[in-house]
Amino acid sequence: MKTFDYARADSPEAATREGGEKVRFIAGGTNLLDLMKLQVETPEKLIDITRLDLNEVEDTDEGGLRIGALVPNADLAAHPRVVKDYEVLSRALLAGASGQLRNKASTGGNLLQRTRCYYFYDTAVACNKREPGSGCPARDGFNRIHAVLGTSDKCIATHPGDMPVAMRALDAVIVTLKPDGDKRRISIHDFYRLPGDTPEIETVLESGELITHVELPAPPKGKQTYRKVRDRASYAFALVSVAAIVAVEDGKITNAQLGFGGLGPMPWRDATAEEMLVGKAPGKAAFEAAADALLADAQGFGSNDFKIPLARRTLIAVLRELTGVTA
Amino acid sequence: MHFTINGQKYEADVDVRTSLLDLLREHLGLTGSKKGCDHGQCGACTVLVNGRRINSCLTLAVMHEDDEVTTIEGLGTPDKLHPLQAAFVKHDGFQCGYCTPGQICSAAGMLDEAKKGWPSHVSERLEGEVELTDAEISERMSGNLCRCSAYPNIVDAIREVAGEDA
Known part of the structure; x- marks a missing residue:
């Protein structure tokens, strides 16, 4: 590991003022330190933000949740409101990593x-x-785990997360603080960037900008689930995952919110696939139309070609499970 | 810098790059915690920090100055084994033993999580009391690898202690 300066921040404002291009904020450190050991990440300075007061999960006035950026994945997965109203998020968190x-x-x-x-x-x-x-x-190399949607000539890597896939399905908002004191509310749909010609830039965060909270809107209508397909039964990244919220009323689908992991360079969401479901009777025709829309532009690179039919079958299986319609 | 390990105060001057695991093993002589992969994949380095199980290889010692760290040396002694240690001996929950300190620290943390009602990936319901079936124990312990593959006996040992606690 390359050496670095270390400082402990005592307020979010102080943390952002210390931020910069070669500076990283460290909280859990489980990904950052792994990458620093391999010298994939070589920050000149680490700002330890673990003592900041960003540990609360609170109800919002709109009936949603405001989650502090430092809330550990384990606590969020087991939080009574998450368990009760945002099952897809709890399930996604529990499907990720280890205890x-x-x-x-x-x-x-x-x-x-x-x-x-x-x-x-x-x-x-x-x-x-x-x-x-x-x-x-x-x-042209080993690309079994790589993306089939949203890739560019420069990069075909996937975003590896589970939690962000559920948060994308839930229309989360990411709240940040900038070094000049400005607060931003960024929809998760605008937070990530496609690789294009600059795969090194993954989000819209600016230098020194600190994530302070994630807000979830009021619980969505419908049943929720998270299905993760992977090489091992536990403790493995997704080949394909589907976060789904689907409501059926009077024989018609009235709400469909779908997030996908393992397919793209960011947690994926496709409005057209959801449009194929809303207003339709749950069943084979609607489910297949949604899968067709999702995968219309999918491109495999050889070893990951299997992800395209796997994504199709996983989506249809999840839609069957949530609607109870298997025909 | 000051550290509290197994209720005892230690002083050590460490480079900022020092992991909590290297602090324990290389600076304080507490070699019970093991270095397997050094990347958070094997669980051999598992310790309890403020009662919660974590991978000590994936965190910096400087970040834990005010924390209470418990290692395998703090759970039991040869004369007075922790119930999990006794159960691992009884059920033959190891062969080479290299993963065992991490398995036992992880199991101690896991039993607390289950008592708090935390669900897991294999829990059908997310709410209510946790029943530690073999599937639940295996899932909750998936962050600890055993290259000797003593898994069935590890599950037996943990199930027995979970039953005593209930």
């Missing part, structure tokens, strides 16, 4: 988790995300 990691990993940090692309992790080879302009060996 030890969930005790450490924070809400804010989990949003910023980096890809597990083998080439990103290997400093001996090229990677446009790690070293802009150096190339992408994944396109």
